[in-house]
Amino acid sequence: MSIMIMSRLFKMNLGGCNRKLLAVRLADFADDDGRGIYPSVARLAAETELSERTVQRILAEFVKEGLLVVVKEATGRPGVANAYDYDLGRLFAYKPGETGDSVSPVEDGQGVTIQQDTGDTGDGDGCHGDTRTVIEPPLEPSSERGSASATPDEDPKRIERKFKAWFLKWPTCLNSSEKAARDAFIAMTAEERAECIDKTPAFIAAVKATRHPKFTYAAVYLNERAWKRMDDPKDEIGPPTTHAPFSQPWMALLLAEVSKPMATAWPAMTAFQRQQAASSPQAARAVDMERRTKYGWPKASRMVSEQKPLPVPALLVGISEQFTGIDPKSDLAADWQALAERMGWPWPTSGFNRLQVPDGRPEDAMNEFQKRLNESRGHDDAA
Known part of the structure; x- marks a missing residue:
């Protein structure tokens, strides 16, 4: 499906509603380069509610006008249809002739024609414009016309x-x-x-x-x-909302950041760090963990150091409702700190009265958090 081509077609005048309907349906099969269109005439007719003869006629017109290019002809075998590509250059530059869907003239009851328009012909916005059509006189009394919800100032x-x-x-x-x-x-x-x-x-x-x-x-x-x-700030399509440092949504954002793969583009070690790392294996590990905490998750590092309000996606706001506040001096808070140190995560140690974290022991709680995050995003990779 090419949303790009479809959106362009909606704004174009293609010479009639039937032509536009079929053109948009064809774009639904194409990629963004206009390629890979090979539905059968029967399928196009069923999905557009046009007759097969009309579909065939319009397809032939599109090919004749150069909008469609036949890249592979049908073999005659069942289920094998013509394959087309859009010529996007010609398509987007297309200007229709007088080919609109015509309507019958309207008379005033005394044989005098009072309207002589054709469907989409001359309508600069195609089907998006206010196309003038013939409205047949209603059969029901005027008091019964319209919807129950239509207000007097709303014309049906x-x-x-x-x-x-x-x-x-x-x-x-x-x-x-x-x-x-x-x-x-x-x-x-x-x-x-x-x-x-x-x-x-x-x-x-x-x-x-x-x-x-x-x-x-x-x-x-x-x-x-x-x-x-x-x-709804908790809905996936809701806009991000700003939340204070160390609030439930803010901590959910921090945990989502450290759940991402670690960044590998680190600055080179300073001379002092190289000297430290060379002194012993333990010192080398300490230098590595220090650098991991600083450079492994850059956004998380900034969050911990700056402690500023940040916009949090609606998805994380919803997940964070399951977080619980714990005493920063408690054993559970110490366990979270220990997990962060083992993983090399940036982790807050001050600036809050309660530490908002997923409920449960740290390892299990993080696994459950990441599982919920992945399920909510609809994929199986780490957040």
């Missing part, structure tokens, strides 16, 4: 335009039920629709910034009001 046609503009920008729109999403959108209050439209771009960006971005169906997103997750 205006709601529909807002929905269309929103829906086409949702990452899974091609795989989502447009009807289910529309019903969910209409069922919201005017304030919720405005909030959804306003916050969805930030939500999409936040999800893409996670380690394993995954988007749900459009209707699910709307029904769950998922954009509100960004206001």
